Amino acid sequence: MYAFDIERPTTVADAVEALKADEAQPLGGGQTLIPTLKARLAAPSKLVSLGNVKEMQGISIDGDTLRIGGATIHATVATEARSRYPGLARLASKIGDPAVRNRGTIGGSIANNDPAACYPAAALASGATIITNTRQVAADDFFLGMFETALDEGEIVTAVSFPIPEASNYQKFVQPASRFPLVGVFVAKFADGVRVAVTGASEGGVFRWTEAEQALSGTFAPDALDGLNVSEDGMINDLHGDGEYRAHLIKIMTGRAVKAAS
Amino acid sequence: MTKVTMTINGKSVSRDVEGQTLLVSFLRDDLHLTGTHVGCDTSQCGACTVHVDGKSVKSCTMFAVEAEGAEVKTIEGMANADGSLNVMQQAFQDHHGLQCGYCTPGMVMSATALLKDNPKPTEAEVRKHLEGNICRCTGYHNIVKAILAASGQDVSAIAAE
Ligand SMILES: Cc1cc2nc3c(=O)[nH]c(=O)nc-3n(C[C@H](O)[C@H](O)[C@H](O)COP(=O)(O)OP(=O)(O)OC[C@H]3O[C@@H](n4cnc5c(N)ncnc54)[C@H](O)[C@@H]3O)c2cc1C
Numbered sequence A: 001m002y003a004f005d006i007e008r009p010t011t012v013a014d015a016v017e018a019l020k021a022d023e024a025q026p027l028g029g030g031q032t033l034i035p036t037l038k039a040r041l042a043a044p045s046k047l048v049s050l051g052n053v054k055e056m057q058g059i060s061i062d063g064d065t066l067r068i069g070g071a072t073i074h075a076t077v078a079t080e081a082r083s084r085y086p087g088l089a090r091l092a093s094k095i096g097d098p099a100v101r102n103r104g105t106i107g108g109s110i111a112n113n114d115p116a117a118c119y120p121a122a123a124l125a126s127g128a129t130i131i132t133n134t135r136q137v138a139a140d141d142f143f144l145g146m147f148e149t150a151l152d153e154g155e156i157v158t159a160v161s162f163p164i165p166e167a168s169n170y171q172k173f174v175q176p177a178s179r180f181p182l183v184g185v186f187v188a189k190f191a192d193g194v195r196v197a198v199t200g201a202s203e204g205g206v207f208r209w210t211e212a213e214q215a216l217s218g219t220f221a222p223d224a225l226d227g228l229n230v231s232e233d234g235m236i237n238d239l240h241g242d243g244e245y246r247a248h249l250i251k252i253m254t255g256r257a258v259k260a261a262s
Numbered sequence B: 001m002t003k004v005t006m007t008i009n010g011k012s013v014s015r016d017v018e019g020q021t022l023l024v025s026f027l028r029d030d031l032h033l034t035g036t037h038v039g040c041d042t043s044q045c046g047a048c049t050v051h052v053d054g055k056s057v058k059s060c061t062m063f064a065v066e067a068e069g070a071e072v073k074t075i076e077g078m079a080n081a082d083g084s085l086n087v088m089q090q091a092f093q094d095h096h097g098l099q100c101g102y103c104t105p106g107m108v109m110s111a112t113a114l115l116k117d118n119p120k121p122t123e124a125e126v127r128k129h130l131e132g133n134i135c136r137c138t139g140y141h142n143i144v145k146a147i148l149a150a151s152g153q154d155v156s157a158i159a160a161e
């Protein structure tokens, strides 16, 4: 790693201030950023750790939305969201392994927008709102492509607010070496319709499978997907699976998610 | 350099460290606590697992300054007060839960964290919990058996495959 300093502010305001330094970067749980630094793929002058920012910690319920602070670790979501939003808690409980879940944060996962990350699928399928130090962005406008988001330089994800669906489920087809999903599908059923978000599959990162949403909003059953097919165009081709295989898995995992949710 | 102070295996330790110093380098290179191993250095293998405030973390994927004020426990702090092996360590020995021993410190720390949350896990729960701890020698079977035995469950029916 190249040399850098670490600051540990205790408020969002101080973190924002610290991030104004040239080449400063936020540090969440470090589960993605530290390996990146070791590979010398990033050379910040300063890391601003968000782990001590109290206002970014924990989970609260506000009517039918669940608000998760941006520095909340996956393990906390796995246990504390279980009663109110079990589909989301289950997703968190399957991220990586226990030690990763004890450090990795939702803000880091959302900000990083890895094309195979789990939380972006939940945020997009839930119609979540990403709350930053300056504004609120709908998930539909936040995830712009592989490792790309609407975040500006120095902007911090302070919380994510999830509308709680009537029923939901996340199906993760694990790529066993990395423990990330090869394909993951989050299905969320709301009173006014169904949303389906897919991660791991597309070169454009997380996306909504709108044909499935329409079909499932009519009939919420795996059979509703029968006539549908996902095109392999734009799907990720790598040594773990080609585009055709991923496209096939999307339909299979969506069907399983619907079955598990209904 | 930043001054960090933390409690390691019950003793308060203060040192100056650089921002980029990993917790595992701090433990091994600065404090010579070499029981915590580095297997992969890429967050995959779990050989470097220690407890920070009671939770298992990969010490190769955390900076030393992030442990400021924390209680850190490493394999060196696991034995009984008289120096004898604790229940988990003894179970690993009794059930041949190690061969080369490289993964063992991480396995013991991870397993101890599991039993704290789930004192009587099923075999499936043990295996799931060990997803982030890789062993290239044992085939895991005797590790799982050792952990079940350490939890006080009868493992006589599990074959020594
Ligand atoms: C072995 C292993 C297995 C994993 N498996 C999975 C998996 O199955 N599914 C999955 O989804 N993920 C997985 N991950 C990734 C893990 O969930 C990470 O924790 C997560 O992607 C990044 O979160 P972090 O808090 O560690 O962020 P960091 O690594 O600290 O940061 C990641 C990026 O986000 C920025 N950042 C961090 N926090 C914020 C914030 N609040 N606001 C703005 N920017 C911020 C950083 O500057 C950096 O660019 C795995 C990781 C490992 C090591």
Ligand code: FES
Pocket (backbone or CB within 6 Å): B037, B038, B039, B040, B041, B042, B043, B044, B045, B046, B047, B048, B049, B058, B059, B060, B061
């Ligand atoms: S050395 Fe830390 S996970 Fe392998």
Ligand code: FES
Pocket (backbone or CB within 6 Å): B097, B098, B099, B100, B101, B102, B103, B104, B134, B135, B136, B137, B138
């Ligand atoms: S005993 Fe050799 S790696 Fe596990």
